[in-house]
Amino acid sequence: MNLPSALVRFDDARPRALTIARDVAAEGANVLLVRDVLGRFALIVDDRAQDVPTARAAVWRERLATDLQRYSADRPLLLASELFSADDLLGSERAQPDPLHIPAAGHGSVLILDNTVVGEDWAQVSTPAVETDGSRTHRTALYGFKGGVGRTTAAAVLARHLTDQGHIVLVVDLDLESPGAGPLIAAGSVPPRHGIVDQLVESAVDNANGLELVGPTGYEPRTGRGELWVAPARGRDTKDVPYSYVDKLNRVYADIPGMDFADRLATAVQACEDAVARESESGRRPDVVLLDSRAGIHDIAAVAISRLCDLALLFGADNRQTWGGYGDLFTAWHASGQARAIREKLRMVASMVPDTPHHSMDDYLQSFREHSWECFSVLYDDDVPEAESGRLIPGAFSPSLEDDSAPHYPIPILFEPGLVGLDADRAPGWQDRAFVQAAYRDFLTTATLLITADPQSNEGPR
Amino acid sequence: MSGTSGTSSGAASTASPEHHYAHAAVRHYKDAVYLQDGGRLPNADYHFGFAVECALKSLLLRFTSATMAPTGQGKPAAKAPWVPDPVTGKVSRMYGHLPWVAADVALLTHGRSTAQLSAALGNLKAFDSWSVHQRYLDGTAVAEADVSQRRTVAQEILALHEQALINGRLQ
Numbered sequence: 001m002n003l004p005s006a007l008v009r010f011d012d013a014r015p016r017a018l019t020i021a022r023d024v025a026a027e028g029a030n031v032l033l034v035r036d037v038l039g040r041f042a043l044i045v046d047d048r049a050q051d052v053p054t055a056r057a058a059v060w061r062e063r064l065a066t067d068l069q070r071y072s073a074d075r076p077l078l079l080a081s082e083l084f085s086a087d088d089l090l091g092s093e094r095a096q097p098d099p100l101h102i103p104a105a106g107h108g109s110v111l112i113l114d115n116t117v118v119g120e121d122w123a124q125v126s127t128p129a130v131e132t133d134g135s136r137t138h139r140t141a142l143y144g145f146k147g148g149v150g151r152t153t154a155a156a157v158l159a160r161h162l163t164d165q166g167h168i169v170l171v172v173d174l175d176l177e178s179p180g181a182g183p184l185i186a187a188g189s190v191p192p193r194h195g196i197v198d199q200l201v202e203s204a205v206d207n208a209n210g211l212e213l214v215g216p217t218g219y220e221p222r223t224g225r226g227e228l229w230v231a232p233a234r235g236r237d238t239k240d241v242p243y244s245y246v247d248k249l250n251r252v253y254a255d256i257p258g259m260d261f262a263d264r265l266a267t268a269v270q271a272c273e274d275a276v277a278r279e280s281e282s283g284r285r286p287d288v289v290l291l292d293s294r295a296g297i298h299d300i301a302a303v304a305i306s307r308l309c310d311l312a313l314l315f316g317a318d319n320r321q322t323w324g325g326y327g328d329l330f331t332a333w334h335a336s337g338q339a340r341a342i343r344e345k346l347r348m349v350a351s352m353v354p355d356t357p358h359h360s361m362d363d364y365l366q367s368f369r370e371h372s373w374e375c376f377s378v379l380y381d382d383d384v385p386e387a388e389s390g391r392l393i394p395g396a397f398s399p400s401l402e403d404d405s406a407p408h409y410p411i412p413i414l415f416e417p418g419l420v421g422l423d424a425d426r427a428p429g430w431q432d433r434a435f436v437q438a439a440y441r442d443f444l445t446t447a448t449l450l451i452t453a454d455p456q457s458n459e460g461p462r
Numbered sequence: 463m464s465g466t467s468g469t470s471s472g473a474a475s476t477a478s479p480e481h482h483y484a485h486a487a488v489r490h491y492k493d494a495v496y497l498q499d500g501g502r503l504p505n506a507d508y509h510f511g512f513a514v515e516c517a518l519k520s521l522l523l524r525f526t527s528a529t530m531a532p533t534g535q536g537k538p539a540a541k542a543p544w545v546p547d548p549v550t551g552k553v554s555r556m557y558g559h560l561p562w563v564a565a566d567v568a569l570l571t572h573g574r575s576t577a578q579l580s581a582a583l584g585n586l587k588a589f590d591s592w593s594v595h596q597r598y599l600d601g602t603a604v605a606e607a608d609v610s611q612r613r614t615v616a617q618e619i620l621a622l623h624e625q626a627l628i629n630g631r632l633q
Contacts, residue, residue, distance in 0.1 A: 036630030044628075078628070085621035089628065115629040257581050 010039050013071035017041040018110070020067060022101055024060055025108040032090050032111045033098075034073075042073035046080045046090060046108070089113065094120070099337040114336075121262045121302035122329070123336035127310055127345075131285070137273060138451050139289045141304040144315035145325035147295040150351045151315045152180040153419050154443065155292045157431055159185060160219060161444045162288050162451070163226035170214065170276050170286035172196065172269055173233040174293050174300050176249055181292035182232025187424035189218040194235040197245065199268040200252040214275045227280060231272035253299065262303045269308060288451060297329060306342070311450055313411075315351040318368040323375050330378040343379040343397070343407055347450060348372050349443065350410035361412065368410050373401045376408035411446045414439035479530045479543075480523040484627065487516035491620055494613070503609050504601030510612045511592045515560050517623040519543050521579065522557060525632055559594040562586060579632050582622045588615045 008016065014035070021033040021043055029052060032044040043064060045052055057077055064076035080086035089095075090111070098110035114123075130136050142158075144151045155171060162169045173181040176197060183191075192215035194202075202208045212235075219228040237243045253261050269291070277285040293304040305312045316322035333342050350368045355361040381396035399406035416439045422430060430436065494509035519542070522528040528543040533553050540556075547554035588611050596604070626632050 034628055036628065038630055040630070042628055073628070075627075084617065084624045088621065088625060113629075115631055117631070 008067070008069040008071055010071065013039060013041060013068050016067045017043070017064070017071075018098060018100075018112075020060065020063055021098070021110050021112075025101070025103065025110050027056070028106060028108055030090070030108040030111075032095060032113055034089070034113045035115060036073060037115050037117050040071050040073045041068055042076055042078055044078045044080060044083070044086070044089060046086070048080050048086070052079060096123070096337055099335070118299050119297065119302055121299060121306050122297075122332055123306075123338060124262070125306045125333075125338045125341040125345075128308065135285065135287070137285065137287060137289055138311070139269075139291060139309040140447075140451050141291045141293045141301075141309035141312040142315065143293045143301055143305055143312055144295045144351070145297075145329070146316070146321055147178070149315045149317055150413060150415075150419070151295070152184055152292055153422065154313075154315070154349070154351060154413060154440070155181055155290050156185050156424075157436065157440050158444060158447055159228055159290055160221075160431055161440075162448060163219060163221045163228040164223060165448065165452075166221070166223050166225040167288045167452075168227045168229070168276065168280070168282070168284050168286045169288045169290065170229045170231060170273060171290045171292060172231040172272055174265075174269075174291050174304055175295075176233045176252065176300060177294055179233035182230055182234065184422075184424050185228070186215060186217050186230045186232065188428065189215060191215055191230075191232050191236050193238075195232045196268055196272070197233060197248040197252055198235050199271055200264060201248045203264065203267065203271075204251070204254065204256050208271065211271075212275075213272050214279060216280075225282075227276075227282065227284075229276050229280070229286065231275075261299060262307060265300065265303045266308060297325070305345070306338075310345060311347065312345045313347055313349050313447065315349045317352040318350065318364060318371060323371050326375050327378070330375065334378050339379045340397075343376075346376075346379075346407040348376075348408055348410045349413065351413045352415040353412045354415050361414070365410060365412060369401060369408070372408040372410055376406075379407070411443050413443045478523075480520045483516045483520035483523070484623070487513050487520060487620060487623065490516060491616055494616070498609060498613060503606060504596060504599075504604045507592065507604050507609045507612060508594075508596050510609070510616045511560050511589055511594070513616050514586075514589060514612075514619050517619050518562075519557060521623055521626060521632070525579075525626070528557065560586075560589045560592055562589075579622070582619050585615045585618060588612050 017033055017035075021031050024043065024045060025031050029050060030046040032046070034042045034044060036042070041064065043060065045057070045060075057079065061077040065072045068076070080090060083089065092113055095111040095113040098112055101110045103109055114120075128137070128139055142151050142155045152175070159169050159171045171181055171185050173179050174196065175181065179195075182195070193212040195213070198211055199208055199213055202211060214229050214231045217228045217230050221228070234245050235243060252264075255261055256264070259267070269289070273286055273289060277283060291304045291309060293301045295301070314326065316326065330339075333339055350365060353361055353364055353368075355364075380398045381393060383396065383398040399408070403409060416435060418435065419430075419439075424430065490509045491513035494506045494513060497503075497509065498506035522543045523530065526545070528545050530540045530543060532538060533540055533544060542556055542558045544553045544556040546552065588608075591608065592612065622632070
């Protein structure tokens with residue numbers, strides 16, 4: 001069978017649809033471009049204040065169908081005056097302004113509403129609010145685009161270090177599909193009866209009261225005041241009732257009336273923090289929370305990074321898959337207009353740094369830094385002068401390669417083969433070994449500074 | 463991860479039952495509004511019921527395991543959406559005329575984004591006293607307050623249906 005020479009594919013459709021949307025807006029009406037879950041576009045024209053001639057609508061409808069081919073919706077052009085739910089659609093919180101469209105005088109505006117099956121939380125960046133009592137919980141997400149880069153081990157080392165500094169620390173294991181932080185950090189202590197998955201399923205049926213979500217780890221800090229708590233993903237087995245982890249996990253992503261998954265996960269983390277205040281002898285809330293997020297482009301990571309944390313440590317090794325993955329993620333943030341908001345939170349961690357006679361740490365980090373800078377440049381402002389004025393954009397955020405406070409500048413952790421696949425139950429005191437201390441020294445110093453400094457305040461994004 | 467079953471499985475062709483149900487729903491609703499505004503309550507009420515029934519049948523066929531396939535070998539196409547029993551393949555539930563038990567419909571929904579549908583179905587009880595047999599009756603049993611309430615519920619369900627068609631998902 002002969003295919004037409006120019007089949008429209010998924011990636012072709014969006015720019016074409018936006019071009020049409022902008023052309024229609026240029027004739028005066030506000031428009032909303034909706035992409036459905038299969039990637040097909042429909043254009044809603046707000047004709048409620050100003051009639052659209054039937055002939056114009058027919059021309060636009062035909063153009064959408066022709067230019068978008070399979071990616072035009074069954075009804076590619078919709079007039080707001082004929083819809084039941086025009087206000088819901090045109091006023092949707094999820095609709096974003098077209099980032100590249102500056103309407104001229106007399107032109108309408110262009111909004112985009114993107115419907116996906118998963119992953120919408122990547123495009124909803126916000127910062128946690130101050131607690132009701134005025135205190136602030138510093139929430140740090142630890143994330144790796146790929147698994148196996150030492151993220152959970154680093155969370156365990158960092159948690160103890162912060163406890164030694166006198167903080168009330170809570171580690172929440174959000175790696176629900178492959179829990180690890182719970183067992184690693186609680187090694188040697190009795191885990192709590194319930195886990196995050198229990199909170200998620202029980203709260204959906206209004207039954208979350210009385211859950212035992214957090215446990216003390218038994219860690220005794222070097223100074224007297226610190227406490228280390230853990231909220232595992234999975235609860236404890238009991239003799240009388242089997243613990244059905246998979247059956248629960250398969251239900252945690254449900255949206256329930258009035259609460260989507262992101263709201264539910266936020267509530268679950270909050271419930272764990274409240275539980276520490278309730279169960280701790282000191283009665284204090286945790287002031288530092290570490291969220292061990294699962295790897296990959298997944299909704300848990302999306303919620304943890306975009307919404308729950310004020311700092312996200314991004315782990316990676318200097319290889320093609322790391323930069324390819326982060327590149328895709330940064331591109332998506334940029335496309336959804338979130339670059340300014342998200343770069344405030346990010347910091348790169350080089351988590352598998354070699355240091356051998358043949359491969360020095362400095363050489364490795366130099367290469368890492370260059371690749372990281374290239375990758376992060378998607379989120380940085382252009383440092384080219386404005387065409388009209390010849391001046392740089394005022395307040396532009398465009399850090400240099402060597403700026404050691406910039407998001408792309410890696411915090412190093414030395415690679416330690418002895419820690420790969422560690423069984424914490426059989427290696428008590430592993431964190432106190434000299435080689436471990438050496439591997440994490442820079443990371444602990446820098447991460448502690450970032451976590452305990454005043455989190456980004458109301459100064460707005462840089 | 464799961465979550466794909468809350469979305470439509472693709473384009474409905476113009477010959478498909480869900481296409482016809484979707485368009486019939488809007489027609490019944492508009493005619494019902496026309497009749498109610500003209501004071502013709504019994505038939506307005508009748509058409510509000512059909513509007514809701516058609517919109518829900520359109521949603522069932524798009525977003526759940528309901529089907530219009532023949533209910534058995536050698537049988538003609540089904541007259542209403544039905545749900546096959548997962549074990550026997552036989553009809554476990556047939557969706558004919560309203561009133562329906564909202565809980566029956568809710569049982570069909572699985573996947574992530576079923577909250578909206580569940581919420582809309584909660585209002586279906588406004589049609590508990592509605593019957594297709596009204597068309598044979600003298601019309602005195604139809605109360606104005608009931609018709610107004612059913613119009614509101616029908617409007618909500620048709621709005622949900624419309625958004626589901628535009629967005630491709632129930633949210």
